[in-house]
Amino acid sequence: MNNEQTFQSLRDHLRQTSLIEATAALAEWDERTGMPRGAADFRAEQVAHLRGLVHSRNTAPCLSEWLDQLVQWDEASDPHSDIGATVRLVRKDFEKQTKLPQRLVEAVASATVRGQGVWDAARKADDYSLFQPALDEMIGLQREVGQAIAEDGQSAYEALLNEYEPGARVAYLVDVFASLRSELVELIGEIQTSPRQVDDxxxxxxxxxxxxxxxxxxxxxxxxxxxxxxxxxxxxxxxxxxxxxxxxxxxxxxxxxxxxxxxxxxxxxxxxxxxxxxxxxxxxxxxxxxxxxxxxxxxxxxxxxxxxxxxxxxxxxxxxxxxxxxxxxxxxxxxxxxxxxxxxxxxSLIRVEADEATYNLHIIVRFELEQALMSGDLSTDDLPVAWADRYEQVIGIRPPSAADGVLQDVHWSAGLFGYFPxxxxxxxxxxxxxxxxxxxxxxxxxxxxxxxxxxxxxxxxxxxxxxxxxxSADELVQRATGKPLSARPLIKSLRDRYARVYDLS
Amino acid sequence: MNNEQTFQSLRDHLRQTSLIEATAALAEWDERTGMPRGAADFRAEQVAHLRGLVHSRNTAPCLSEWLDQLVQWDEASDPHSDIGATVRLVRKDFEKQTKLPQRLVEAVASATVRGQGVWDAARKADDYSLFQPALDEMIGLQREVGQAIAEDGQSAYEALLNEYEPGARVAYLVDVFASLRSELVELIGEIQTSPRQVDDxxxxxxxxxxxxxxxxxxxxxxxxxxxxxxxxxxxxxxxxxxxxxxxxxxxxxxxxxxxxxxxxxxxxxxxxxxxxxxxxxxxxxxxxxxxxxxxxxxxxxxxxxxxxxxxxxxxxxxxxxxxxxxxxxxxxxxxxxxxxxxxxxxxSLIRVEADEATYNLHIIVRFELEQALMSGDLSTDDLPVAWADRYEQVIGIRPPSAADGVLQDVHWSAGLFGYFPxxxxxxxxxxxxxxxxxxxxxxxxxxxxxxxxxxxxxxxxxxxxxxxxxxSADELVQRATGKPLSARPLIKSLRDRYARVYDLS
Missing domain, CATH: 1.10.1370.30 (Neurolysin; domain 3)
Structure with a gap:
């Protein structure tokens, strides 16, 4: 096939994969809107089967052949053209998927389903010890995933982060989040001591x-x-x-x-x-x-x-x-x-109920803790106390229970490390x-x-x-705003808004 | 593989096919309940793709191998046991599907989509001539389908009828429907001339x-x-x-x-x-x-x-x-x-608005006409007049327009011949x-x-x-009621009910 034909084959293949992916998404939407309760088991089987079809299409050998040909194609040389970006990113996705051994993919899938169930029970019982073994298993598996897909010199955590935020660098986020944190703590302090308060x-x-x-x-x-x-x-x-x-x-x-x-x-x-x-x-x-x-x-x-x-x-x-x-x-x-x-x-203690000013402090705590969990600097034995300490330092409240503390989010139980930031x-x-x-x-x-x-x-x-x-996200921000991402606009915007509400100077 | 293993493979294969079929059904349910209008094209593509997956699973060569082995199996010898019925009926379905050339399957699929669109437009315009060419095409295609799947000595129409009603015999239906028709016409006559009438x-x-x-x-x-x-x-x-x-x-x-x-x-x-x-x-x-x-x-x-x-x-x-x-x-x-x-x-003129007594007369007219269309005894040129004549004879009203007559049902435009009975x-x-x-x-x-x-x-x-x-339906009726199907119970039930309402003797 010539390059045009090969590209068309690639495009058709991906389009057909999207038909099946969209079907799985419909099945999940229906599950969360009105599916009869008795249908849950069959629906799980159905979605797993569809996801399996998608996975085998995404790792099909024909893709590799087509991509090997297309990377040589002149039309694909601009990495930001429609064709160039397609070849570049599909290749990247393909290589990443094939780096993961089937055993690991299956172990993660199984641990994810179990983990969420265990987490849910632990949170209801307000008992972290019920969840800890599942968390250990998940950290081990995700560390393996991160190591498998990491590019040269990357940490496992950064590799996982890049699953959600391609190209993001941990070191840069650490800097930006640090300046955000100190500014937010100061702003919240001013708000809390303001004589004007809001009755809602x-x-x-x-x-x-x-x-x-x-x-x-x-x-x-x-x-x-x-x-x-x-x-x-x-x-x-x-x-x-x-x-x-x-x-x-x-x-x-x-x-x-x-x-x-x-x-x-x-x-x-x-x-x-x-x-x-x-x-x-x-x-x-x-x-x-x-x-x-x-x-x-x-x-x-x-x-x-x-x-x-x-x-x-x-x-x-x-x-x-x-x-x-x-x-x-x-x-x-x-x-x-x-x-x-x-x-x-x-x-307050709960992220999903947080106001806009404190919300990011909740995230920053999780960002720090999950890096330490992934690197091994923090063990799951010490996690609940570390969580409570950080909340006290950063937000000023110590959680009275695991349910209102370390057990409040589903993310880690579902293997989502690197997602919070x-x-x-x-x-x-x-x-x-x-x-x-x-x-x-x-x-x-x-x-x-x-x-x-x-x-x-x-x-x-x-x-x-x-x-x-x-x-990438960085490129989009740079192109749209003329500047690299910084914490300044968010801080300025919050400060302006709250100045009006709380009569800050 | 031994017979047990082969049967399990067959069962797993069909179960997985059902996962995809159920997904297509969900997509259609969603389309008819709340799908955004703009999504129609993609949804059609999606359902067609899923149906294609189902079709290729239903005609997979492995099925033929498994079935050839399983028909020899002792456990499959009782045609009404779970295993026996599975082997027997899956084999029957498989043979039927493989009798249809791919060209014909595709031509029918395409004509069905177009046919319904044309029918809809023709009905809105109240213009039968707009629909006639599509109807001719569909009759030709369905006749071909019927001939391809007909068993020894069967008419194309009976073969099509058996797609919806396996084992039904046209000759038997003609007899039963004839006695039903004469009884109904008599009953309706009594109701219409009864001095007691109903105000609703x-x-x-x-x-x-x-x-x-x-x-x-x-x-x-x-x-x-x-x-x-x-x-x-x-x-x-x-x-x-x-x-x-x-x-x-x-x-x-x-x-x-x-x-x-x-x-x-x-x-x-x-x-x-x-x-x-x-x-x-x-x-x-x-x-x-x-x-x-x-x-x-x-x-x-x-x-x-x-x-x-x-x-x-x-x-x-x-x-x-x-x-x-x-x-x-x-x-x-x-x-x-x-x-x-x-x-x-x-x-009245419209089947879907008919009361219970006249409903079957609407069906009997269609049953007669579609047999004649399929055998070639009636041409589509003569269909509108034949329709109006039959309505006048059987129901006592002549449709004033095609929209209220021959164009009222979607079925024929969708290739559904043999469905009405x-x-x-x-x-x-x-x-x-x-x-x-x-x-x-x-x-x-x-x-x-x-x-x-x-x-x-x-x-x-x-x-x-x-x-x-x-x-089969006949067997179920015989087993459940001890008698072959007849028109007597329906007529008796209607007569008893209407006697009370209309004070008939």
């Missing part, structure tokens, strides 16, 4: 779920989520999943006595959804149509949730509508009040992108106050979405 | 959809539909689909100004669902865990919809509840009134089974009047559901 009891009244549901649709649609190419549903642990080039499903959660859950959950997932809907549909299932990294994905959700959704301008625009939607609760609420309530800061990366990137968009558009807040979200979305489409996976 | 305007008031939705769940649960192993959702064209051994999805439709649509639609689909939930789950994806025929499937839906759901006893039991559920509309309704309204007879077969079987159950249980109506549906369900589980596909 209004948000704890009874909010009818039906009205919240309609309101969530209004918000998602307002910022540009396309309901012709997506849906918004309800689930217990919100997420966003993509079932095809024009089928993005976002899921949110409604709490009757805490309104922010659905508002910011919806804006967050809709932010993920806007990214997925903005990826080049023609390249669905191939690198030019895929997301760049988890950090970039999270930057899109955080940008809409926080930089837009928690801005004063946003509530200037939406105040009349939210008053009309919840007349029994919010008829007399002012814009300042809404803005203040949605930006209340209060350090992508949350904070997302926050950092979101602020840096917003700053650049703000400059380029001559002020995003002015547009937001008028309910005009399209210019910002177009800026993101052009600078981030359109590139798929052709550039 | 109460059912055309405004019925809130939310209340109808809850009421539908109540009814489905009451007759035994297991919501741990199934769901009830909403769609525009109700159906029942099975996504795994413990995952049966039924779908119904709500009309705000016509209450019977949701009540009898739900009972009908729940009847299908009870059959699916009663099939042996261990044998899911294999003949002992599969339904026997479309006629048997329809007998289960019709039994619950009509023999149970339209009985006087059913409304004796449910009258208090329906009055409470719709107090604004039905607070003062009597049992007799409910029973009469739900059994009103009025000949299974509807009437289902009606015949439902009445014959009900009669046998009634005798065996000492009166089903007495149980129904007390809201006790489990004895009847258990009788159906034992006599029909538990056997899966191990017996």
């Amino acid at each position: 009891r209004l948000l704890k009244l009874a909010y009818p779920i039906d009205a919240q549901r309609k309101w969530s649709h209004v918000l998602a649609e307002a910022i540009g989520f396309d309901f012709q190419r997506g849906r918004l549903d309800e689930t217990s642990h919100p997420f966003c999943t993509t079932l095809g080039p024009s089928d993005c499903r976002i899921l949110t959660r409604y709490e009757s006595n805490w309104l922010p859950t659905s508002i910011f959950g919806t804006l967050h997932e809709a932010g993920h959804g806007l990214y997925e809907q903005g990826l080049p549909a023609d390249w669905y299932g191939l690198p030019p149509g895929a997301y760049a990294s988890l950090g970039i994905h999270e930057s899109q959700s955080r940008l809409w949730e926080n930089l837009v959704g928690r801005s004063h301008a946003f509530w200037q625009h939406f105040a009349p509508q939210i008053r009309d939607t919840f007349p029994g609760q919010l008829a007399d609420v002012s814009v300042d009040q809404l803005h203040a309530m949605f930006n209340r800061v209060e350090p 992508t949350y904070t990366l997302g926050n950092l990137v979101s602020a840096q992108l917003f700053e650049a968009a703000d400059e380029s558009l001559g002020g995003v807040d002015q547009l937001t106050a008028k309910g005009e979200f399209e210019p910002l979305l177009t800026w993101l489409r052009t600078n981030i979405h359109a590139h798929g996976r052709k550039y | 305007r109460l059912l055309k008031l405004a019925y809130p959809i939310d209340a109808q939705r809850k009421w539908s769940h109540v009814l489905a649960e009451a007759i035994g539909f297991d919501f741990q192993r199934g769901r009830l959702d909403e769609t525009s064209h109700p159906f029942c689909t099975t996504l795994g051994p413990s995952d049966c999805r039924i779908l119904t439709r709500y009309e705000s100004n016509w209450l019977p649509t949701s009540i009898f639609g739900t009972l009908h689909e729940a009847g299908h669902g009870l059959y699916e939930q009663g099939l042996p789950a261990d044998w899911y994806g294999l003949p002992p865990g599969a339904y026997a025929s479309l006629g048997i499937h329809e007998s289960q839906s019709r039994l619950w919809e009509n023999l149970v759901g339209r009985s006087h006893a059913f409304w004796q039991h449910f009258a208090p509840q329906i009055r409470d559920t719709f107090p604004g509309q039905l607070a003062d309704v009597s049992v007799d009134q409910l029973h009469a309204m739900f059994n009103r007879v009025e000949p 299974t509807y009437t077969l289902g009606n015949l079987v439902s009445a014959q089974l009900f009669e046998a159950a009634d005798e065996s249980l000492g009166g089903v109506d007495q149980l129904t009047a007390k809201g006790e549906f489990e004895p009847l369900l258990t009788w159906l589980r034992t006599n029909i559901h538990a056997h899966g596909r191990k017996y």
Whole structure:
């Protein structure tokens, strides 16, 4: 076959793989939205079979032959062209997959399923010792995975991190996170000692779920989520999943006595959804149509949730509508009040309930601990105390129990080491992108106050979405903002917002 | 491999095929419940790919090797044992599939997709000439299919009929349908000339959809539909689909100004669902865990919809509840009134809106016409006039347009020749089974009047559901009722019910 034909074969192969992957994603979406409970065993068998089909397609010998030919092709020489990026990244993925012995893949799969079950039981029993053996096993297996896929001189941890955040360097993150940490601790201190405090009891009244549901649709649609190419549903642990080039499903959660859950959950997932809907549909299932990294994905959700959704301008625009939607609760609420309530800061123990300022401190603790676990500097015997010590030092509260401490997250039980930092990366990137968009558009807040979200979305489409996976996260940030990633924009943005809410100097 | 091992290989192979088939069914369920509109093209590609995987698994050469070995096995010698039926029926399916040339399979698939699109446009335009070329193509292709799979001396039409109703003989159906037709025409005549007529305007008031939705769940649960192993959702064209051994999805439709649509639609689909939930789950994806025929499937839906759901006893039991559920509309309704309204007879042009008495006449017309189309005795040029003539003769009304006549059903455009008679077969079987159950249980109506549906369900589980596909429809009816299928029980049941409603002698 000539190069064009070989490339077409590669493309067809990957496209067909994506058909099966999307089917597995549909099966999982259905499982988390409305599948009858009795169907769980068969569904697990089904998803495992589909994932097996995908794995064997991703390691098929024909891929290796085609790629060996295509790396010689002139058309593939630009690593950031559609063709060049496809050949380069599919090759990288293929090599990584074939580096993992089948035995290890199966051991990880089995440990992941068991680990989550054990974790769940341990958390319910508030008993870390039930979980520790599973955690030891998982650390051992993930260390093996990291070592197997590490490139020259890389630590196992960095190799795992790169599974979620290709190209990220641990040393660089350590620096950036350190400056972020000291600035955040200082900012939170100022907030806590400010004489002005925020009363958010209004948000704890009874909010009818039906009205919240309609309101969530209004918000998602307002910022540009396309309901012709997506849906918004309800689930217990919100997420966003993509079932095809024009089928993005976002899921949110409604709490009757805490309104922010659905508002910011919806804006967050809709932010993920806007990214997925903005990826080049023609390249669905191939690198030019895929997301760049988890950090970039999270930057899109955080940008809409926080930089837009928690801005004063946003509530200037939406105040009349939210008053009309919840007349029994919010008829007399002012814009300042809404803005203040949605930006209340209060350090607490649980990551998923954290406010925007303390959230990153939760991540930084995990980032430090998981590096030490992976390198062997910290044993699982010492983990609960290390966790509690770090919380006390960094956040100022010591967890009274394992359930509220080291057992609170599912991630490690599922083998996700190197995953947590992508949350904070997302926050950092979101602020840096917003700053650049703000400059380029001559002020995003002015547009937001008028309910005009399209210019910002177009800026993101052009600078981030359109590139798929052709550039790394670092490259995307550099190209879009003209600067390497730093903590400054996030700190500045938080400081500005909280200065207004808490009357800081 | 020894016979046990070979059988296990066969079983594993079919089980894995069922995982993929169930995935395709999920994709179709999702498409008809809530898939975003923009996702249609990708979904079509996905389902086609999954169906292709299933087809290649169903025609895999290993199957032929295994089956050649297993037909010699002693354990497989009883054609109605689990093993014997599996070997026998998988072999039959395999031989049939391999008789069809790939070219023909693809031509049919393509014509089916196009045909339905053309039919839809033609019906909207009320212009038969738009549809005629597609119909000609489809008749030609299906004739070829029928000829390819026909067994010795069989007509192409009977071979097609056997795709849906294995073992059914056209000559026998012609006889049974003829006696049914003359009896029905006579019965309808008596009803139309009866001095007592039924006023059902109460059912055309405004019925809130939310209340109808809850009421539908109540009814489905009451007759035994297991919501741990199934769901009830909403769609525009109700159906029942099975996504795994413990995952049966039924779908119904709500009309705000016509209450019977949701009540009898739900009972009908729940009847299908009870059959699916009663099939042996261990044998899911294999003949002992599969339904026997479309006629048997329809007998289960019709039994619950009509023999149970339209009985006087059913409304004796449910009258208090329906009055409470719709107090604004039905607070003062009597049992007799409910029973009469739900059994009103009025000949009309459209099959899907037909009452129970005239329904089978609609089928008989189609059965006659499609035999003639398939044999070549009737040309598509003459079809619209032949259709109108038959409606006038059999039902007493001449369609004023093609849309209300020959263009009303999707079936022929989708290549479904030989499918219509299974509807009437289902009606015949439902009445014959009900009669046998009634005798065996000492009166089903007495149980129904007390809201006790489990004895009847258990009788159906034992006599029909538990056997899966191990017996043909004829064999099942003979075993369950002690008699070959006849029109007598259906006619008797209709005559008894209408005698009460219309005061016939």
